[in-house]
Amino acid sequence: MSNKQIYKWIGLGMTAVLLIFLFITTWYTVDESEQAVVLTFGEAEDGITEPGLHFKMPWPIQEVKKMSKETxxxxxxxxxxxxxxxxxxxxxxxxxxxxxxxxxxxxxxxxxxxxxxxxxxxxxxxxxxxxxxxxxxxxxxxxxxxxxxxxxxxxxxxxxxxxxxxxxxxxxxxxxxxxxxxxxxNKAVRKAFTKVTDAREQKQSKVNEAEKYENQKREEALGEKDAIIQRAEGDKVERIQDARGAVSRFNALLVEYQNNKEITRERLVMETLEEVLPSANVYIMNDDGNTLKYLPLNQGNMQTFAPGQASQKEDDEE
CATH class of the missing domain: 3.30.479.30 (Band 7 domain)
Structure with a gap:
């Protein structure tokens, strides 16, 4: 084989290798977990995010840089x-x-x-x-x-x-x-801070308990206040009703007094004596001393006696 043929075969071999290399570098795949960017003479083109087979210009015109999509x-x-x-x-x-x-x-x-x-x-x-x-x-x-x-x-x-x-x-x-x-x-500082934290939590717990006790006492005081107010309102209504009743009785008595002053006056005296001296026997004499009136207030009636009869009554009672 002549040198010319040898050079020819060498040239064909190099051409084949070059074609294979160019073919290999003109396609690439992108996985679903990947993203890629195509560089043309070192400058970035649009990014590739679609998975699958992609083609490009052969190296060194274009090359591909792949990066992961993962976190x-x-x-x-x-x-x-x-x-x-x-x-x-x-x-x-x-x-x-x-x-x-x-x-x-x-x-x-x-x-x-x-x-x-x-x-x-x-x-x-x-x-x-x-x-x-x-x-x-x-x-x-x-x-x-x-x-x-x-x-x-x-x-x-x-x-x-x-x-x-x-x-x-x-x-x-x-x-x-x-x-x-x-x-x-370090451990020593952590231990000291834990003690401080525990003390702060204990303090907060005591504060919470005190606030709870304060709220409880406040509610009790408010309840007692409401009860006192209710009792006072009841006493007020009762006294108003009593006063109105007294006014009504006085007005009725006033009408009777205006109609018959003497009888009303004597009745008032007897009612007062009966109230003040419920168990006493009262004797009332007229102005000339001849007639004696005996008032057994506890019996609610009035009897009239002659003077002798009155004396006999007194002896019997003694």
Whole structure:
């Protein structure tokens, strides 16, 4: 075989290899869990999110960068070591030191921005997470961070982190932020703070009991007040009715007195004597001393005797 034929076969072989290489690099597949962006001479074209088989210009004219659609997690401050020195610590608004563990869930939503807006988007996310958490913790008091304020801190961190990532435009979207744990830096401090928390809870319990007792006594006093008012109202009505009855009786007596003054006057005297001296025998003599009137008030009648008879009556009674 001549050199010319050898060169010919070599050329044909290289051409075949080149054609095969070009054929292989002109198509690509995108999985359902992936997204891709086509680069033409290093510049990004429209992103590809549809799964399946796709074609492009051969390399090096075009190339494909594939990225996952899954949700990623960034663990900030998380460390399984109880007393590890590389625990992330931060200072609260009242100058106390604590540790916090935060989990950020994120996704790549703009492949072009993720590839070209930053050299290391995940590091940018980490720095933004650190800045957001430290900023919120730094404006909170330690009691809030360790007790009832965790949910509020979590919400504030989420809002601040979303705002920062959106302003950076690095192709990442924040899905969720979870504040896993907020704790004191060592066992001794945690133990002391637990005692303080227990004392505060005991104090609140005593305050609640005192308020309950106060409310109970107040209700009892209000009930007693209402009872007194009701009794007073009853006495008032009774006295008004008694007064009205007395007025009616007086008016009736006044009419009788105006019609017959003497008889009415004598009747009033006798009724008064009967009321004052219910068991007494009263003798009334006329002006000349001849006739004696005996009034047995307890019998409700009046008898008249001659003077001798009256004396005999007195002897009998003695």
């Amino acid at each position: 990623f997690s960034l663990d900030f401050g998380f460390n399984e070591g109880e007393d590890s020195e590389d625990k992330v610590t931060m200072i609260t608004g009242d100058d106390k030191i604590l540790q916090a563990d935060l989990v950020v869930q994120w996704k790549i939503t703009d492949p072009e921005g993720y590839l070209f807006a930053s050299e290391n988007p995940e590091q940018v996310l980490f720095n933004a997470t650190s800045s957001s958490l430290r900023g919120v913790i730094g404006s909170s008091e330690i009691d809030e961070a360790l007790t009832s304020g965790k949910a509020e801190i979590e919400n504030e961190v989420r809002e601040m982190l979303v705002s920062l990532i959106d302003s950076y435009d690095i192709g990442i979207s924040i899905i969720d932020v979870k504040l896993q744990e907020v704790d004191l830096p």
